[in-house]
Amino acid sequence: MAERRETAIPVETTAQAYLELLRARGFEYFFGNAGTDFGPLVDAFARFEAEAKDRPRPITVPHEFVAVSMAHGVTMCTGRPQVVMTHTIVGTANCAGALINAARANIPLFMTAGRTPLVESGLLGARDLHIHWAQEAYDQAGMIREFLKWDYELRNFVQLEAVVDRALSIATAEPQGIVYLTLPREVLAEPQTEFRLNTVPADFRRERLQPEPELVERAAARLAAATWPLLITTRLGRDPGAVEAAVELSETLATPVVEFNPTHVNFPSSHPHHLGFDPAPLLGRSDAILVVESDVPWFPSRTGVNPDARVIHVGSDPLFARYPIRTFPMELAIRGDAATTLEALTSEVKRHGTNQNPMISRRSAALRGEHDGQREAWRAAALAAQGDSPIDFDWLSRCIGEVLEDDTTLVNEYDLRLTQVSRDRPGAFFSHSPAGCLGWGVGAALGAKLADPSRTIIATVGDGAYIFSVPTAAHMVSATYNLPILVVIFNNAGWGAVRKTTQDLFPNGWAVKTGIFPLSDLRPSPAYEKIVEAHGGYGERVERPEQVRPALRRALKAVREEGRQAVLNVICKRE
Numbered sequence: 239m240a241e242r243r244e245t246a247i248p249v250e251t252t253a254q255a256y257l258e259l260l261r262a263r264g265f266e267y268f269f270g271n272a273g274t275d276f277g278p279l280v281d282a283f284a285r286f287e288a289e290a291k292d293r294p295r296p297i298t299v300p301h302e303f304v305a306v307s308m309a310h311g312v313t314m315c316t317g318r319p320q321v322v323m324t325h326t327i328v329g330t331a332n333c334a335g336a337l338i339n340a341a342r343a344n345i346p347l348f349m350t351a352g353r354t355p356l357v358e359s360g361l362l363g364a365r366d367l368h369i370h371w372a373q374e375a376y377d378q379a380g381m382i383r384e385f386l387k388w389d390y391e392l393r394n395f396v397q398l399e400a401v402v403d404r405a406l407s408i409a410t411a412e413p414q415g416i417v418y419l420t421l422p423r424e425v426l427a428e429p430q431t432e433f434r435l436n437t438v439p440a441d442f443r444r445e446r447l448q449p450e451p452e453l454v455e456r457a458a459a460r461l462a463a464a465t466w467p468l469l470i471t472t473r474l475g476r477d478p479g480a481v482e483a484a485v486e487l488s489e490t491l492a493t494p495v496v497e498f499n500p501t502h503v504n505f506p507s508s509h510p511h512h513l514g515f516d517p518a519p520l521l522g523r524s525d526a527i528l529v530v531e532s533d534v535p536w537f538p539s540r541t542g543v544n545p546d547a548r549v550i551h552v553g554s555d556p557l558f559a560r561y562p563i564r565t566f567p568m569e570l571a572i573r574g575d576a577a578t579t580l581e582a583l584t585s586e587v588k589r590h591g592t593n594q595n596p597m598i599s600r601r602s603a604a605l606r607g608e609h610d611g612q613r614e615a616w617r618a619a620a621l622a623a624q625g626d627s628p629i630d631f632d633w634l635s636r637c638i639g640e641v642l643e644d645d646t647t648l649v650n651e652y653d654l655r656l657t658q659v660s661r662d663r664p665g666a667f668f669s670h671s672p673a674g675c676l677g678w679g680v681g682a683a684l685g686a687k688l689a690d691p692s693r694t695i696i697a698t699v700g701d702g703a704y705i706f707s708v709p710t711a712a713h714m715v716s717a718t719y720n721l722p723i724l725v726v727i728f729n730n731a732g733w734g735a736v737r738k739t740t741q742d743l744f745p746n747g748w749a750v751k752t753g754i755f756p757l758s759d760l761r762p763s764p765a766y767e768k769i770v771e772a773h774g775g776y777g778e779r780v781e782r783p784e785q786v787r788p789a790l791r792r793a794l795k796a797v798r799e800e801g802r803q804a805v806l807n808v809i810c811k812r813e
Contacts, residue, residue, distance in 0.1 A: 241438050243436065243437050243438050244434045244435065244436060244437065245434070245435065246433070246434050247435070248432055248433075249430050249433045250285075251278050251281070251282060251426065251427055251428060251430055252395045252398065252425055252427070252428045252430055253281065253282040254282040254285060255395065255398055255430060255433035255435075256279075256402075256421075257283065257286060257294065258435065259398060259433075259435055260294050260321060262435055262437065263402070263442070264442075265293065265320070265321050265348075266295065266318075266320075267294055267321070268283075268294040268295065268297065268321055268323065269297045269299055269305040269320065269321070269322045269323070270296060270298065270305065270322065270323040271301060271302050272298070273325025273326060274325070274370075275325060275326055275352025275355075275421070275423045276325070277363075277423065277427070278363070283296050297719065299711065300711045301708040301711035302322075302324045302325075302329050302333035302336070303333050303335060303336045303681065303706075303707075303708055304680075304684075304707070304712050304715065305322050305324070305681075306340060306347070306349070306681075307679075307681025307707075308688065309321075309322050309340075309347055309685060310339065310347070310671075310678070310681070310682055310685060311649070311668075311681065311682035311684060311685020312685040312688055313346065313685075314343070314476070314685075314686070315647075315665065315668075315685070315686050315689040315690065319347060319348055319410060320347060320348065322347065322348070322349050322350065323351060323421075324349075324350075324351045324352075325351070326353060326373050327351070327373055327374075327375045327378045328373060329351060329352075330378065330382060331381065333349075335675035335676075336675065336677075336681075337382055338673045338675050339674075339678050340415075340416055340671065341386070341673070342385075342533075342671050342672050342673035343671040343672070344413050344414045344415060344554070345414065345415070346409040346410045346442075347409065347415075347417070348405060348406060348409060348417060349386075349416050349419070350420070350421055351378070351418070351419075351420050352420070352421055352422075353420040354369075354371075354374035354375075355370050355423045356422050356424055357424060361424045362427045362428070362429075363423035363425075363426070363427035363428075364424065378420055379420065383418075385415075385416060386416050386417065386418050387408050387416060387417055388405065388408045388409075388417045388418070389419070389420075390404075390405070390419055390420075392422065393425070395425070395430060398433075399436065401419065405417040405419055406442045410442045410445070411445060413555040446577075446578050447574045447578070448574060448578060449552075449572045449573065449574030449578065449579040449582055450572065450573075450574075451582075454582045454583055454586055455586055456570060457550045457583060457586075458586035458590065460548045461491055461526050461550075461583065461587055462590035463526075463590075464524075464526035464548075465525055465597070466523050466526075466601075467494075467526040467527070468493065468496065468517065468520050468524035468526070469484065469488060469496070469528045469530060470495075470517050470527065470528070470529050470535040471484070471495070471500070471505070471530040472497070472498055472501060472504070472531060472532035472534070472535075473501045473502050473504065473531045473532070474502075474531040474576040474580075475500070475501075475502030475503045475504040475664055476502050476531070477577050478664035480504075480530075480577035481504060481505060483580035483581045484504065484505050484580055485509065486580075487580050487583055488505070490588060492511070492598045492605060493511065493528075494511055494520060495509075495511055495512055496513055496514060496515065496516065497512075497514075497515055497656075498517055498532060498534070498535055498536065499515075499534065499672070500515070500656070500669060501668060501669045501672070502665075502667065502668060503662070503663060503664045503666055506661075506662040506663075507660055507661045508660060508662050509662075510602075510606040510609045510610075511602070511605050511606075511609070513605065513609060513612065515657070518540070521536060521542065521543045521544065522542055522543070522544055524547055526547065526548045526550070527543075527547050527549045528550050529550065529551045529552065529556075529566070530552045530553065530579075530580065531554075531576050532553075533561065534564075534672070535566060536566075547567070549568055549569055550568075550569060550570045551566070551570070551571045552572045552574060552580075553573070554574075556568075557571055616632075616658060619632050619657075620633050620635070620636040620658055624783055626783060626811060627781070627782055628781075628809050628810050628812075629781075629783050629808055629810045629811065630783070631653060631655050631728060632657070633786070634726075634728060634786055634810065635656075635657075635658035636655075636658040636659075637786045637787050637790060638654065638658075638696065638698065638726065639660060641787075641790050641791065642666075644663075645693050646666065646694045646695075646696060647665065647666055647668070647686055647690075647693050647695050647696070648661075648666065648696050649667075649682050649686055649695060649697045649698070650697075650699075651669070651678055651679030651697070651699045651703045652670065652699070652700055654698040654728075668682065668686070676702060676703045676707075677703060677708065678707075679699040679703055679707060680697050680704065680707035680709065680712045680723075680725055681707060681712055682697075683696075683697035683723045684715055684721050687721040687723050688719070691720075694724070694797060694798060695723040695724070696724045697723060697725045697726070699725060699726070699727055699728070700727070700728050700729075700730070700734065701732075701760055702732075704727050705760075709766075709770075710769065710772075713770050716773065716775070717773045717775070720801065721803070722797045723804075724793050724794060724804045724806070725770075725804070725806070726790075726806045726808060727766055729763060729809055729810055730810045731759070731760050731763040731809075732758050732759050732761070733760065736755065736757065736758040737749075737812065738813070740755060763809075765779065766807045767805050767806070770803055770804065770805040774802065774803075775803040775804055776792070776793060776797075776800075776803070776804040776805070777806075778792065778805075778807070780806055780807065780808045780809065786808065790806065793805075
């Protein structure tokens with residue numbers, strides 16, 4: 239039986255006991271957008287402040303989408319789960335898209351919500367507002383259950399510790415995800431005198447899934463025998479230790495690495511074995527393909543794969559069992575922690591004597607040539623566009639790459655061209671969830687700043703993503719909690735993805751012939767830079783390519799030296 243050491247804490251309500259439990263379990267922040275169900279917690283936080291208890295720190299976020307995105311941002315930087323609370327079912331509805339993002343990104347989130355009071359009279363906290371009837375649902379969690387690992391409703395004070403600890407255990411178990419707990423007002427308001435809780439430190443750290451040795455041996459044999467192996471990844475870098483392991487495996491085998499739609503720094507972009515962000519040119523010749531933590535390693539409708547290729551998938555859930563359909567070829571599926579599995583593969587590959595194989599050195603030299611040629615082509619594309627007006631995405635991205643310093647973290651939502659920036663250090667770059675619910679970037683950037691206030695955070699977003707980010711709420715939080723970040727808006731005055739997919743589907747269709755793309759235009763484009771000015775921040779509109787570099791310097795001066803948030807509204811060409 240697990241060790242248990244109890245301590246007794248004087249409390250007046252279940253809500254006070256709940257905060258004491260969150261404090262004991264190490265939560266630093268409590269992200270919330272309060273409603274009438276929060277009364278017991280508001281009072282409990284007031285007692286905490288009077289007693290100088292600074293954890294968990296309440297962070298008021300006046301929109302639930304931003305609250306969840308901030309929690310997502312803290313966790314992606316630290317690995318530590320965060321707690322969010324919203325107002326009953328309506329608050330849950332407001333954050334549904336952000337929850338989908340977090341679920342598909344395997345963020346261990348402790349999501350909580352109030353619940354419409356259970357009773358109409360007779361208990362403290364009973365219904366006393368008109369909304370307390372209309373807001374009740376038969377199944378509040380049902381609205382988001384498909385994207386949850388677990389949900390429950392707190393029934394009474396006695397089970398408080400057991401319920402919270404179970405929630406955290408499930409959220410942090412691989413594959414990690416979201417748990418959802420509803421908290422009725424009567425239960426939170428119930429009078430108490432003492433809360434006895436276990437003080438033995440609970441270990442909710444990310445577990446290390448050990449791969450099956452036999453599968454590792456088989457995979458290593460396939461890789462060692464390959465003429466042209468290939469490693470494709472999307473998010474192995476969510477564990478920084480896996481990046482070093484990937485480098486060692488790549489150097490052992492002289493394996494090219496492609497980051498397809500990367501959400502993290504998965505492999506140093508300056509490494510000579512890094513061959514960019516599109517696996518399509520390599521799939522036809524590759525005879526062994528190692529897919530590590532990638533839900534979509536290529537697009538089957540657009541890309542042909544060597545029919546003789548042996549394809550090996552590695553990850554905490556290599557089958558992506560929560561995806562309704564996913565049918566990529568798969569000879570082996572190895573369920574294991576990315577770092578541990580890559581280290582085991584490297585060790586096993588070395589047993590095959592690859593260091594004595596002259597093919598390895600020849601392949602490494604060939605990769606360096608391809609790598610250098612790629613970089614020169616990328617650089618040439620940006621320089622060729624440096625005079626274009628409206629401003630080209632490649633040129634804007636290259637200028638952003640030039641201002642990056644060691645203390646800078648990039649948070650990208652779609653538009654940054656990764657070919658134009660250096661991404662070598664784990665934790666220096668994060669991108670949106672594969673679910674792609676717009677609006678994540680600004681809130682996540684605020685979370686990254688909260689996680690490490692010493693870092694400079696640059697968020698790169700499209701104009702549509704900026705609209706979805708609830709900018710008034712986000713800028714208010716930035717000002718309130720002294721979280722200065724730079725937001726660069728790639729403003730092409732429209733839904734670029736909608737235009738592109740229409741062109742791809744119907745290259746000779748009416749939209750292409752007429753230049754008319756209904757439902758994809760965001761004109762007239764407002765002065766987005768004025769929104770941040772309303773919150774005391776620095777805003778600037780940038781229309782000419784030669785203005786980009788000096789504008790970035792001015793905005794970064796505001797962030798780094800003046801402690802002010804900044805927005806650059808960069809007028810870009812439509813692509």
